Amino acid sequence: MLRALVLLMMAGLSAAGVRAEELPFRVVVHPSNPIVSMSRAELSAIYMKRTRSWRDGREIVAVNQPATTRIREQFSRAVHGKSVSYVTRYWQRLIFSGRAVPPRELRSDAAVLKFVMTNSEAIGYVGKETLPGDGVKVIAVTP
Amino acid sequence: MRPFALIAVLGLLAGNAHGQVPEWLSKFSLHGYISQAYAVSDEHEILGIPTDGTTDYRDLALQFRYDQDRKNTFVLQLRQERMGDSPREHDDVELDWAFYQRNFSDRLTLKAGRIPLPLGIFNEAGGPGGGSPFFRPPNEFYDRRYSSKTLEGVLGSLELGGPGGWTFDVDGYFGQWKVDYGLEGEQSDARNAWGGQVWANTPLSGVRVGAGAYRCDVEPPEGVAADYVMLHASVEADLDRWRLASEYMSGNLDQWGRYRAWYAQAGYEVTRRVSIHVRGAVARITMPAGDHMANATLSEDLGVTVNYAIHPSIVFKLEGHTNEGLMREDMPENLYGEPAETRYVIASVVASF
Numbered sequence: 001m002l003r004a005l006v007l008l009m010m011a012g013l014s015a016a017g018v019r020a021e022e023l024p025f026r027v028v029v030h031p032s033n034p035i036v037s038m039s040r041a042e043l044s045a046i047y048m049k050r051t052r053s054w055r056d057g058r059e060i061v062a063v064n065q066p067a068t069t070r071i072r073e074q075f076s077r078a079v080h081g082k083s084v085s086y087v088t089r090y091w092q093r094l095i096f097s098g099r100a101v102p103p104r105e106l107r108s109d110a111a112v113l114k115f116v117m118t119n120s121e122a123i124g125y126v127g128k129e130t131l132p133g134d135g136v137k138v139i140a141v142t143p
Numbered sequence: 144m145r146p147f148a149l150i151a152v153l154g155l156l157a158g159n160a161h162g163q164v165p166e167w168l169s170k171f172s173l174h175g176y177i178s179q180a181y182a183v184s185d186e187h188e189i190l191g192i193p194t195d196g197t198t199d200y201r202d203l204a205l206q207f208r209y210d211q212d213r214k215n216t217f218v219l220q221l222r223q224e225r226m227g228d229s230p231r232e233h234d235d236v237e238l239d240w241a242f243y244q245r246n247f248s249d250r251l252t253l254k255a256g257r258i259p260l261p262l263g264i265f266n267e268a269g270g271p272g273g274g275s276p277f278f279r280p281p282n283e284f285y286d287r288r289y290s291s292k293t294l295e296g297v298l299g300s301l302e303l304g305g306p307g308g309w310t311f312d313v314d315g316y317f318g319q320w321k322v323d324y325g326l327e328g329e330q331s332d333a334r335n336a337w338g339g340q341v342w343a344n345t346p347l348s349g350v351r352v353g354a355g356a357y358r359c360d361v362e363p364p365e366g367v368a369a370d371y372v373m374l375h376a377s378v379e380a381d382l383d384r385w386r387l388a389s390e391y392m393s394g395n396l397d398q399w400g401r402y403r404a405w406y407a408q409a410g411y412e413v414t415r416r417v418s419i420h421v422r423g424a425v426a427r428i429t430m431p432a433g434d435h436m437a438n439a440t441l442s443e444d445l446g447v448t449v450n451y452a453i454h455p456s457i458v459f460k461l462e463g464h465t466n467e468g469l470m471r472e473d474m475p476e477n478l479y480g481e482p483a484e485t486r487y488v489i490a491s492v493v494a495s496f
Contacts, residue, residue, distance in 0.1 A: 050302075050310075051249075052249045053249060059213055067454075067455045067456070068454065068455070080348075082348070082383055083383055083415070084455055085412070085452065085455050086381060086383055088455040088456060089274040089381065092268065092274045092456075093267075093268045094268075095174050095206070095268075095495075096174070096176065096204070096206070096267075096268040096269055096495075097259050097261075097267030097268040098208075098218045098220070098240055098242070098244075098254075098258070098259050098267070099267075099300075101172050101174070101208060101210075
């Protein structure tokens with residue numbers, strides 16, 4: 001029974017890893033953040049600012065990549081299931097109704113990594129080909 | 144105009160600078176939009192559009208936002224709207240909003256000051272900046288004689304989770320505003336205004352339905368005050384390639400009769416850059432005429448537009464409309480007169496940041 005449970009857990013972890021690798025980007029947080037995975041819906045809610053706090057109550061500081069980049073389009077399609085144009089409209093509506101402003105945009109993977117390294121509340125994403133290094137933690141993204 | 148133009152240009156140049164900046168500066172954000180148009184009509188002047196054309200047709204805004212901390216936010220927006228030869232023109236740069244927002248939690252906020260009024264799909268966000276595929280949202284539904292863009296008072300907003308992926312956005316407000324009086328640019332005070340709106344966000348992303356109501360005491364420059372009671376309902380589906388929207392408003396204008404307006408709008412994204420949209424809008428009024436009530440069609444407007452986005456935030460729009468009704472501005476307003484048909488074209492570009 002115990003062996004079956006361990007196998008099941010290993011299969012689950014492996015599946016999570018495969019799913020994370022399937023995405024063309026890696027989601028990164030500060031190493032002090034206890035989170036190890038989140039669903040696409042949870043990630044979408046963070047980037048749409050429908051979820052604004054980590055489980056411990058700290059404010060989530062999400063950083064985005066520029067709207068015209070390929071990785072942003074890939075992230076938008078994979079996480080929100082929508083085009084960048086849709087997400088831009090969503091934010092224009094919130095901005096120009098005075099309700100909220102979008103996540104910060106940083107211009108490159110390096111800038112995202114640097115920001116996440118130095119902000120314990122931050123979350124960002126970088127290209128799959130970018131090596132994140134020791135200063136950040138890559139988390140798994142599940143369906 | 145010049146100082147504002149300078150600020151706008153500086154704002155555009157600055158963009159939304161989010162690099163490595165001091166902490167106090169990172170709490171400050173600058174946003175804005177510029178929508179500049181050329182517009183021309185054929186038979187009659189309508190919506191400020193003359194028959195010989197005008198480039199004096201634009202809408203621009205600059206917004207300053209300071210998120211002091213998670214609990215406290217200050218927002219100020221300046222705006223200028225030019226409507227060609229319209230007698231309802233407001234030439235100066237206006238303080239569009241200036242409000243303080245208290246965030247009691249991630250779900251509950253309270254605003255106080257001069258606040259965008261939550262009314263339907265486009266009222267808060269305005270037209271160009273808020274993603275309207277046309278130069279402006281339908282005048283029939285958002286006619287400033289019956290509603291206002293802003294509220295001077297307080298607004299409470301609550302986000303509620305529901306079963307099965309439904310969520311609800313609830314707004315309630317109290318205060319005062321101004322409404323246009325006739326077509327000549329005068330304004331009336333609308334006092335003791337209160338109302339609310341509920342949006343139900345369906346589990347299908349981008350699809351929502353909403354409804355709301357408000358009442359206010361409208362005090363015209365001359366004559367007796369009227370008690371307006373307005374109801375409105377909206378449905379919107381932004382399905383990535385398809386964009387659909389429809390709204391209905393019905394209002395009791397007390398001794399001045401009854402106002403009804405509705406529109407339907409549909410758009411399709413042909414490519415990532417090009418989209419086509421059509422819109423039909425109607426406004427009707429029932430008003431006293433001697434010993435009986437008369438019905439008049441203020442406006443029946445059919446429009447089609449092609450949008451070309453060279454960037455997600457820079458969009459060219461070419462739209463053509465045919466309008467039949469009583470909204471012509473080249474002769475004295477006569478709600479009992481014969482409707483006239485006019486066609487007009489607006490070519491515009493909007494940039495937002």
